[in-house]
Amino acid sequence: MQHQTISRDNIRIMVDRFYSKVLKDDLLADFFIEKLGDEMISDEWQEHLDKLTDFWASITLGDTAYSGQPVKPHMHMEGLQRETFEQWLKLFFETVDRLYSKEAADIFKTRSEMIATNFMRLLGI
Ligand code: HEM
Structure with a gap:
């Protein structure tokens, strides 16, 4: 089913699906396994999925639950390259x-691309 409207509930589904793909991806999985392990049912993973649900809800719905530092963890990850971000964006798109419907998907795509571009600029890659 393609959602026309973004909600916290469908963001959570999106986040779960995205990271399930990430964990099976040759280029991306190891970055996440190193920090969070390889079992999405673990407490570490559930915390990450909750956090990322809050993050996207703050961006797309103006929800105020996210209060993290999105840039920080990425600045200390060894081995991040442009192609890592390109693969992240490919799976996210x-x-x-x-x-989602085209209109709703475009909101996520535009924002994720802007953020990834900013991360790459800050990383000097
Ligand atoms: C090369 C691509 C990326 C990799 C490998 C990556 C990896 C990770 C990992 C492993 C964490 C968990 C860090 C920890 O808990 O210590 C994390 C956190 C996070 N990532 Fe990424 N990430 C990537 C790109 C992005 C992009 C493009 C976005 C946003 C559009 C993003 C948003 C976030 C946010 C919001 C957090 C949580 C930060 C916090 O603690 O508040 N990431 N990322």
Whole structure:
């Protein structure tokens, strides 16, 4: 089903689906396994999924629950390259295209691309 409207409930589904793909991806999985392990049912993973649900809800719905530092963890990850971000964006775009109408998916795509570009600029890659 393609959602026309973004809600916290469908963001959570999107986040779960995205990170399930990430954990199976040759380029991306190891970055996450190193920090969070390889079992999405673990407390570490559930905390990450809750946090990312809050993060996207703050961006797309103006929700105020997210109070983290999105840039910080990425600045200390060794081995991040442009192609890592390109792969992240590819999987993220596939996930939101499948779950949302074009208009709703475009909101996620525009914002994720801006943030990834900013991360790469800060990393000097
Ligand atoms: C190369 C691509 C990326 C990799 C490998 C990556 C990896 C990670 C990892 C492993 C964490 C968990 C860090 C920890 O708990 O210590 C994390 C956190 C996070 N990531 Fe990424 N990430 C990538 C790109 C992005 C992009 C493009 C966005 C936003 C559009 C993003 C948003 C976040 C946020 C919001 C957090 C939580 C930060 C906090 O603690 O508040 N990431 N990322």
